[in-house]
Amino acid sequence: MLTHYDLMLPLLKIMQKENKTYSLREAYNELLNVLDCSDGEKNATLDDGRNIIFYRLQWAKTYLKKAGLLEYPQKAHFELTELGLKLDLNKLQKVDMKFLSQFETFKEFRKIGVTTITSEKKENNNVPTSDNEELTPPEIILEQSKLLKEELSNELLSLVKANTPKFFEKLVVDLLVAMGYGGSHQDAAQAIGKTNDGGIDGVISEDRLGLDKIYIQAKRWENTVGRPDIQQFKGALADQVAKKGVFITTSSFSKEATESAKKSGIVLIDGDKLTSLMIEFGLGVQIERSFHIYKIDQDRFDEDNF
Template structure:
């Protein structure tokens, strides 16, 4: 996928050729045509649903503005500066940090960022990777990496605990997710049944209108189809409609296929720790950050 640096050279070439004022959408439409983007590239989105190329185009525009190659004549529009129009690009293969650093305004921008950023404090990304990502993407990438590390640590801790601890953990998680009514009721329901492959029964809601049957296994080996079949048989004996199989390991392909046909929800080790992080179970916030952006409406004179 194109980085914001990959977009800078074709964007400048397009603007030099046409020498007009562009909106972001106009520039985007021309870019994806010139780059001959595939449908997959055009439709690729970030986790929050934003179009990747369009998002990175905004950062390409920002960096070119910091280098003094474009300016903003009006809201949401941009054009080449005199420096941008006269820039010789025929022998340029790609615009990167080194290229932009020939312009004093960009060097000042980079130096300011270094003084106020924590780049030196994020060793999980190589410098080359940092340079290829936009600042919010760096934060997002680091957050994902840190979350993955936390998940691995959580799973190892759980595996080293006793089965009884795991059962209590399942209770805490289900209650945190809103199941089981009271914590006391849930604790009574889990780990007490031991009825033909069912480890517990828990209320789906606080009124106890429907029941969920639980299989909770602190295992190392992959859970296979026979384990799911045994659980399905136990559910059938109880005339149960809903079941959840929770394990610290993984499920085989055959196990997943068998479960999907019966409406059994599978929670493996990765999903388990992901839910624990999401609902704040066994983890705590070390620090948090707010990323701000300009509120354009506040600066729209028509609103005053």
């Protein structure tokens, strides 16, 4: 059965030839025309009914993006980057871990699922090893779940950025309500995006009784949030004699901005934290599959307990 690595080179060749933006379904349909495999392999499915090639194509796409060869120009679509277009594919026999590891962004990505002991063994012995050979089965599941969460977070952030500022305001409302703030959803919706008062985008109740208020700054930005932005928000809080403020952005915060916020008690939520909270509170995501790891209940076999 073809692995996700087996799909990468033919995918790159198709995309270089056509040089256009693809949806996953479009890429899958074109791949089926060039893959050297049987109809049985093309139609094979996982236990849950999903087509194996289609499923592994998603991971092929993810790995190529992490290597900087693909990018997502719009929601649910991808295309080659300048680096991907310049690759001399005629010199390649296959795309594998060794090939992808020449790209720094991919090496950073792989650190999520590789333990320090395995990395050290590779460096010291200079022999190929499995990323998982030093891990117990439960540890493998844990490491791979981190990898899945990282990719899910990236996909979520891309979707959020691709939407409108109005969508982002509603997303902030939904998240805060899911976290237990704002009283009712209607109250929270009325609070966000209404004030526009000197750097404040909204005021929301900390609890259902409205005993305390939290002042919100929500920015769907690409550029890094700097210290001046925090200073402006800090000044707006002072004007309102406010004690609590939260600055939410789809981008990131500079070191100076983070230090300034700490001194003022302002909570910062960047793009990574935002998507982490979305996953934690089930916003914009759904459970695809769950596993239970069982162990022996020793008390059940202790005669003193009978």
